[in-house]
Amino acid sequence: MDRNGLLEGCIVEDWALPEIDLALCDRCGVCVEQCPVGAVEMGDYGPFVARPDDCTYCATCDAICPQGAITCAFEIAWQSRD
């Protein structure tokens, strides 16, 4: 799939990634463990989306972060090309 291209009749635009607030994060690693596609890694300063192309914006990380440090702020809406 091309993030800025066509997907079976739909146009994918302005793809978003989860936002991680490192000021709230306590480096527990739950988001790294629970991301279903392994898109998150732990870096020197905390978790980050290391493989943004793999992120499906499923919001699992937002839901499971015990510190509320991850936010998936955008709602994905599918729109017909017509």
Ligand code: SF4
């Ligand atoms: S789950 Fe939340 S608190 Fe834990 S490492 Fe990830 S962002 Fe930080």
Ligand code: SF4
């Ligand atoms: S939104 Fe889903 S796929 Fe993307 S980093 Fe979070 S858990 Fe992983």
